[in-house]
Amino acid sequence: MDLKNPFQTSFGTFSTKDFFIVEAVDGNGNSGFGESVAFPVPWYTEETVATTEHVIKDFLLPLLFKKSIRHPDEISSRFSVIRRNNMAKAAVEGAVWDLFAKRQEISLAAALGGGRSRIESGVSIGIQPSISNLLTVMEDHLEEGYKRIKLKIKPGMDVEVLREVRRHFPDIQLMADANSAYTLKDIDILKRLDEFNLTMIEQPLGHDDIYEHSILQSKLDTPICLDESINSLTDARAAVGLGSCRVINLKIGRVGGLSETKKIHDFCQENNIPVWCGGMLEAGVGRAHNIAIASLPQFLYPGDISASDRYWHRDIITPPVMLQNGGIALKDIPGIGYDIDWQALESNRIERQVHRRL
Numbered sequence: 001m002d003l004k005n006p007f008q009t010s011f012g013t014f015s016t017k018d019f020f021i022v023e024a025v026d027g028n029g030n031s032g033f034g035e036s037v038a039f040p041v042p043w044y045t046e047e048t049v050a051t052t053e054h055v056i057k058d059f060l061l062p063l064l065f066k067k068s069i070r071h072p073d074e075i076s077s078r079f080s081v082i083r084r085n086n087m088a089k090a091a092v093e094g095a096v097w098d099l100f101a102k103r104q105e106i107s108l109a110a111a112l113g114g115g116r117s118r119i120e121s122g123v124s125i126g127i128q129p130s131i132s133n134l135l136t137v138m139e140d141h142l143e144e145g146y147k148r149i150k151l152k153i154k155p156g157m158d159v160e161v162l163r164e165v166r167r168h169f170p171d172i173q174l175m176a177d178a179n180s181a182y183t184l185k186d187i188d189i190l191k192r193l194d195e196f197n198l199t200m201i202e203q204p205l206g207h208d209d210i211y212e213h214s215i216l217q218s219k220l221d222t223p224i225c226l227d228e229s230i231n232s233l234t235d236a237r238a239a240v241g242l243g244s245c246r247v248i249n250l251k252i253g254r255v256g257g258l259s260e261t262k263k264i265h266d267f268c269q270e271n272n273i274p275v276w277c278g279g280m281l282e283a284g285v286g287r288a289h290n291i292a293i294a295s296l297p298q299f300l301y302p303g304d305i306s307a308s309d310r311y312w313h314r315d316i317i318t319p320p321v322m323l324q325n326g327g328i329a330l331k332d333i334p335g336i337g338y339d340i341d342w343q344a345l346e347s348n349r350i351e352r353q354v355h356r357r358l
């Protein structure tokens with residue numbers, strides 16, 4: 001699907017999003033939907049669209065089809081014999097969670113234990129060609145009502161950019177995401193970011209590091225939020241135990257599905273660590289899953305869960321996700337709360353496969 005606005009990261013620019021929609025079908029006319037979030041290149045984690053397809057087809061579906069399940073929580077333990085490949089696991093598990101909620105005739109949010117009737121929305125802005133472009137884009141999003149803005153930073157595009165941004169918008173909820181662009185050698189630059197009153201700084205150091213973030217956090221006033229480093233409950237325990245972060249960004253795909261996301265959420269709740277829901281430039285199905293999980297109580301900051309029209313000319317769900325007063329209303333209908341816009345989905349679809357339980 002073509003993105004409305006290309007998204008530039010420290011790795012490169014994305015103009016399209018390639019993904020699978022997984023549809024889980026039972027024998028009684030019910031369908032659940034999940035969405036894969038890996039990119040075509042392994043810049044964010046090691047997974048890609050191609051590895052997702054391979055792992056789902058050759059390993060996960062045969063395991064899932066082996067014997068029946070009573071509850072979607074059983075899937076993550078069934079899948080645990082396959083190491084990592086979390087985004088592949090989450091796409092399949094998500095479809096089964098939606099199917100489960102629909103069969104129970106409850107919303108996915110309710111099935112997950114979420115209680116809110118609305119969630120707060122933030123927006124993540126990719127790297128812009130110039131500071132003046134950035135200020136214009138920010139102004140537009142603030143006018144639309146978004147509750148906080150996240151900027152991508154990297155060495156050479158940090159202190160000055162943030163100073164300009166703060167000069168124009170002194171009071172907004174602002175944060176910065178480095179996507180691992182710094183090392184501990186950059187500590188002096190990172191300490192200078194303390195003056196900008198950022199709600200948090202996301203993933204400044206290595207994508208696979210937990211230890212060095214603990215050193216950095218002890219020297220910064222700004223809370224560190226970990227994204228790439230947290231791939232499981234085990235990682236979350238290590239990060240919280242070492243003091244490597246004060247906030248965690250949860251992404252369903254990165255941690256291997258909704259059941260694991262819920263476990264990390266519960267652990268963070270017990271340990272007073274706020275979480276919020278990150279984004280992967282999802283289309284409507286993945287976005288609906290994010291909305292559902294963000295209705296759990298420890299999601300204490302606005303997520304990177306923006307409206308459909310921030311990303312797409314026409315989303316693959318109907319109605320599209322709408323922003324209302326800077327947030328998104330949860331729907332009290334069974335499952336993910338949105339229908340597939342089949343016409344939109346089919347106009348973007350390049351391949352369809354059917355896999356059956358034997």
Ligand code: OSB
Nearest residue numbers: 044124179278279280281282304
């Ligand atoms: O680091 O949070 C990130 C997009 C793709 C991969 C990683 C990240 C992001 C975003 C955008 O920041 C979130 C979104 O709007 O979906």
Ligand code: MG
Nearest residue numbers: 177202203227
């Ligand atoms: Mg991030």
